[in-house]
Amino acid sequence: MVETKIREYTKEEIKEIRKTRTPIPEQDAVARGKNFEEVALGYTEEQALREANRCMACKKRDCVAGCPVEVPIPEFIQLVKVGDFIGAAKKIKEKNSLPAICGRVCPQENQCESLCTLGKKMEPVAIGRLERFIADYERMHGSGGGENEKPKPTGFKVAVVGSGPAGLTVASDLAKLGHEVTIFEALHKAGGVLVYGIPEFRLPKAIVQSEVDGIESLGVKFDLDSVVGKLYTVDELLERGFDAVFIGSGAGLPMFMNIPGENLNGVYSANEFLTRTNLMKAYLFPEYDTPIKKGKHVAVVGGGNVAMDAARTALRLGAEKVYLVYRRSMEELPARKEEVHHAIEEGIDFKLLNNPVEIIGEDGWVKGIKCVQMELGEPDESGRRRPAAVEGSEFVIDVDTVVMSIGTGSNPIIPNSTPGLDLNKKGYIAADGGGATSKPGVFAGGDIVTGAATVILAAGAGRKAANSIHEYLMSKVKN
Amino acid sequence: MANKILEKRILRSDLFYFVAEASELAKKAEAGQFVIVRADENGERIPLSLANIDPDRGTISLLVQTIGVTSTKLSTLNVGDEIKDIAGPMGHKTPIEKYGRVILVGGGFGAAPLYPIGRAMKEAGNAVVSITGARSENLLVYEKELGEFSDKVLISTDDGSKGHKGLVTEVLKQEIEENGADLVIAIGPAIMMKFASLTTKPYGVKTLVSLNPIMVDGTGMCGACRVSVGGKTMFGCTDGPDFDGHLVDWDLLMSRQRTYLAEEKKAMEAYTRGSAPSS
Ligand SMILES: Cc1cc2nc3c(=O)[nH]c(=O)nc-3n(C[C@H](O)[C@H](O)[C@H](O)COP(=O)(O)OP(=O)(O)OC[C@H]3O[C@@H](n4cnc5c(N)ncnc54)[C@H](O)[C@@H]3O)c2cc1C
Ligand SMILES: Cc1cc2nc3c(=O)[nH]c(=O)nc-3n(C[C@H](O)[C@H](O)[C@H](O)COP(=O)(O)OP(=O)(O)OC[C@H]3O[C@@H](n4cnc5c(N)ncnc54)[C@H](O)[C@@H]3O)c2cc1C
Ligand code: SF4
Ligand code: SF4
Ligand code: FES
Numbered sequence: 001m002v003e004t005k006i007r008e009y010t011k012e013e014i015k016e017i018r019k020t021r022t023p024i025p026e027q028d029a030v031a032r033g034k035n036f037e038e039v040a041l042g043y044t045e046e047q048a049l050r051e052a053n054r055c056m057a058c059k060k061r062d063c064v065a066g067c068p069v070e071v072p073i074p075e076f077i078q079l080v081k082v083g084d085f086i087g088a089a090k091k092i093k094e095k096n097s098l099p100a101i102c103g104r105v106c107p108q109e110n111q112c113e114s115l116c117t118l119g120k121k122m123e124p125v126a127i128g129r130l131e132r133f134i135a136d137y138e139r140m141h142g143s144g145g146g147e148n149e150k151p152k153p154t155g156f157k158v159a160v161v162g163s164g165p166a167g168l169t170v171a172s173d174l175a176k177l178g179h180e181v182t183i184f185e186a187l188h189k190a191g192g193v194l195v196y197g198i199p200e201f202r203l204p205k206a207i208v209q210s211e212v213d214g215i216e217s218l219g220v221k222f223d224l225d226s227v228v229g230k231l232y233t234v235d236e237l238l239e240r241g242f243d244a245v246f247i248g249s250g251a252g253l254p255m256f257m258n259i260p261g262e263n264l265n266g267v268y269s270a271n272e273f274l275t276r277t278n279l280m281k282a283y284l285f286p287e288y289d290t291p292i293k294k295g296k297h298v299a300v301v302g303g304g305n306v307a308m309d310a311a312r313t314a315l316r317l318g319a320e321k322v323y324l325v326y327r328r329s330m331e332e333l334p335a336r337k338e339e340v341h342h343a344i345e346e347g348i349d350f351k352l353l354n355n356p357v358e359i360i361g362e363d364g365w366v367k368g369i370k371c372v373q374m375e376l377g378e379p380d381e382s383g384r385r386r387p388a389a390v391e392g393s394e395f396v397i398d399v400d401t402v403v404m405s406i407g408t409g410s411n412p413i414i415p416n417s418t419p420g421l422d423l424n425k426k427g428y429i430a431a432d433g434g435g436a437t438s439k440p441g442v443f444a445g446g447d448i449v450t451g452a453a454t455v456i457l458a459a460g461a462g463r464k465a466a467n468s469i470h471e472y473l474m475s476k477v478k479n
Numbered sequence: 480m481a482n483k484i485l486e487k488r489i490l491r492s493d494l495f496y497f498v499a500e501a502s503e504l505a506k507k508a509e510a511g512q513f514v515i516v517r518a519d520e521n522g523e524r525i526p527l528s529l530a531n532i533d534p535d536r537g538t539i540s541l542l543v544q545t546i547g548v549t550s551t552k553l554s555t556l557n558v559g560d561e562i563k564d565i566a567g568p569m570g571h572k573t574p575i576e577k578y579g580r581v582i583l584v585g586g587g588f589g590a591a592p593l594y595p596i597g598r599a600m601k602e603a604g605n606a607v608v609s610i611t612g613a614r615s616e617n618l619l620v621y622e623k624e625l626g627e628f629s630d631k632v633l634i635s636t637d638d639g640s641k642g643h644k645g646l647v648t649e650v651l652k653q654e655i656e657e658n659g660a661d662l663v664i665a666i667g668p669a670i671m672m673k674f675a676s677l678t679t680k681p682y683g684v685k686t687l688v689s690l691n692p693i694m695v696d697g698t699g700m701c702g703a704c705r706v707s708v709g710g711k712t713m714f715g716c717t718d719g720p721d722f723d724g725h726l727v728d729w730d731l732l733m734s735r736q737r738t739y740l741a742e743e744k745k746a747m748e749a750y751t752r753g754s755a756p757s758s
Binding site for chain 2: 186187188196224225226227230231232252253254256258262263265266268269271272275276280281285286287288289290291292293364411412413
């Protein structure tokens, strides 16, 4: 095992370091706007030790309650403090199978870190950064072995539809229990939104690949280029000898606003814009064959994480000016604070309280986006103040590219091809807390059940479904 | 090995016919559907229609017209090589029923989907007439294949070297006037489908077209394939590829198909430079 020199902090020193979180080294804002390399560079061992020493190891463990999968936070941080990084990695993995990813992309400020006791008086412990450090350390130094003992095969076969965080988690948990798992993925690469949506500069694809490789090494088969509902239906999978099916197909159907001009050349859905760039590597065109229009002046419509990713991607593709058009104000912006902060630093121009009403074209190409100013009225059902258009306030922003990032819905391919599978009002698959659907032997979890949510919620749903599927299969043995 | 090429035929300097191993796909696919193909690791995802489906042999066929980088890369593959990715079957199958008299109009790679569709239409008890054309006789392809199931095959060439001198739409008009039609299926370049649809409209003959917008995933995830039909935006990959030709916004389709002209030119230049033998 690798020796780690542990620096012991004195009481006085701890009192001092508690006041401020250890900053994470980042690429310079100007330089990074021109490349696709990761923005945050990660803690060094020294920095991780400093940050770990800020944690008060609270008995009440409020932080844990803020984590959707209840990562044993104080316990893993304690192991970081004593330099047992591999032990810390094992501790995290008891609850979270994708720490290198969650450490990078979890909205920690609304989850674990939001309830950190230290955060009440000072800055909360940087739990996500520590989680990321530990996962990266383990990836670089190896896990010391031990956990790869082959489980006894149960003889059961499970089909997993989709290789996003939900599918990957189900597959890895079930494989560890001795079930034979095959993942069916529509695209040519595994990872779901982690490979096609979230950009390289926030989540390097090599990290996703190493998670996928790890799951493959557990014996999970990946059947890529396989669209369930087209190549095989869910019923056909059951007929072909799979004892259970888990559906983790995500919420990948892009929405548009249905305003005039939306089909002009230069109007993208965020999914298309990001898929071309990330999955297909259009930023390396023509070394890679897939092209993308590199807009000079780009408007991104929306205010979520996806919109931030699209705006920052447009910048990195070479845009001179990127506008973010959002109909509410900064306070309602649903994106993670860190992403908003990074976007502002990089020079994205936030056009808040504006709503597009038309995309203006010339010869089939985008020329501008006509917006109307909004003002916030009374709170609506969601508790957010409802925006209303200010009459006569229309104005045009000159742009050559528009990226629509106003949300996604449920892709109908699986629902339409699976009789007996109940959906909820919004068209997502209805499933109980353990992922069981209305169809015997069929489970579901992640965005296809909740609508677009987060990586950790999808992974958590995968873990719960793996437990239910295991129980379901084992109950078959008894009968 | 999956996706192995078992046969390759060169039909014309720019048209290749491949038979590839794809046993699961062949079991499931039906006339009118398409696949998404990638030629190699750096490759783009492009849609290609199923030119034949043989579930017994476990193969599918593709008819590829070399236009740009991906189709050219595919054309360099030979028997024994593997096509990197084949995903599908995408889209809906063409509704096969007994309509009565069905006229097929095809040009270029449009013959690919017409072949399985036409055969299925014949098997469903329809009288089938195929109309195909080219600039000149030596550029005509698929005449023989269409003849396998068609009651007759009508030809047009721009230079009159074979069949009617002029456009396929003129032959179509004449055939409808003389013998009538219950359904027309036109597949080929957008401009051909547009004029075929304009030709049939005054006669009120239902006309199906297979639209070819630019695609990425082919599963309804990206929206690149947006087309406007009857004033409504639809996804070519999941709502189509077949649509009512009388309702399609052709100008929009053709405009969107040109989105990447500049980039495609650049890519082709880079590709030919890269693949040219170094001296
Ligand atoms: C641009 C972007 C940025 C985001 N940023 C963050 C962030 O910072 N933090 C965060 O926590 N969350 C973020 N999210 C949300 C998060 O990525 C998703 O909630 C999560 O990936 C959902 O996981 P999933 O496993 O349910 O589905 P997905 O990740 O969507 O994976 C579904 C997979 O199923 C495949 N599939 C679909 N249909 C079929 C079929 N019929 N047959 C076979 N395969 C099929 C798809 O191709 C896909 O690979 C972001 C999302 C996007 C789009
Ligand atoms: C449903 C469908 C079925 C098709 N069937 C066939 C077929 O059977 N045989 C055949 O030869 N061609 C077929 N095409 C057209 C084929 O996809 C394009 O010719 C091919 O993508 C060209 O790629 P390229 O890299 O060789 O050329 P490029 O130089 O990249 O493009 C040339 C032109 O092809 C079109 N095109 C480019 N990329 C795409 C893409 N990803 N998706 C769709 N169109 C694109 C554009 O109009 C472009 O201007 C079909 C298209 C669709 C949508
Ligand atoms: S998984 Fe996410 S929410 Fe849970 S502890 Fe880790 S960073 Fe926090
Ligand atoms: S609440 Fe904060 S300080 Fe307390 S144990 Fe959790 S991370 Fe440490
Ligand atoms: S090709 Fe992506 S939605 Fe149709």
